Amino acid sequence: MIVDEIIKKYEPKEENILDILHDIQDSDPQHYLNKEVIKKVSKHLNISLSQIYGVITFYTMFSVKPRGKFIIRICQSAPCHLMGSKSLIEHLEQLLRVDVGETTEDGVFTLETTSCLGVCGVAPAMMINDDVYGNLTPERVNNIIEKMREE
Template sequence: MNNQSIFEAYPRNDASLLIPLLQNIQTEFGYLPEDQLEKVAEHIGIPLSRVYGVATFYNQFRLKPLGKYVIRVCRGTACHVKGSLDILRILESELGIKAGETTKDFMFSIETVACIGACSIAPVIVINDEYFGGLTPKSIQKLIKKFKDKG
């Protein structure tokens, strides 16, 4: 991956560029690898502890890579009423991970989101960029099996 170019776009020793730089790295890698955090600290001239502090403060930053399939389970009000908690529990037990975690084979990650604005098809989940609505305990199991088989 050509991350040299990411840094080239940012002048050195400007601490105000910390967040945009981290965002850019996350876009490139999908998460913030440790060695990249060191490069950031070195590039903008602040201690690594501060880079890490900021990276762990904001929810948008991840320090571990996500799975090939990122499953976002909507836990908004409408989905909640339509049983999204059951959907989440089934996903968690099917994949053997909790929300916020990634499977050991890096195939699946589960995240919860507040509302994705698709209340009419609640309960809804998003796998990568694809929406799946009107889910039932049965259909979610089928859906996951399909993705598992696909690999």
């Protein structure tokens, strides 16, 4: 099983926890960490489940709930906020018919917020999976989502 192979790649050292969790989550088609996987990581690293859940809940990029094929993260740090990210979030909520933190019924999109993506010069910005998009307007967001739907 792929999760076992990922875990085996890493020495059982606590400092590897983030890399292991990232790799496992990236390999999951629903981009999340399920209970069984978390137990395996806990056993491999010999650290308690509550410590692992502490890490998972601290970092917003980890999820214990199944997510969509595309994870949309809208930046809501100050520069993006000033450039209208709040109204873009509302726009996306209407467009996708979900609230922040939810996944569309067809399992294609999950809408999340994030802190600064490091591209404040092109605020407002968002990330979809590993790609960053800046200078967003509602029209540009519509076009991006439309293209994703075709994939």
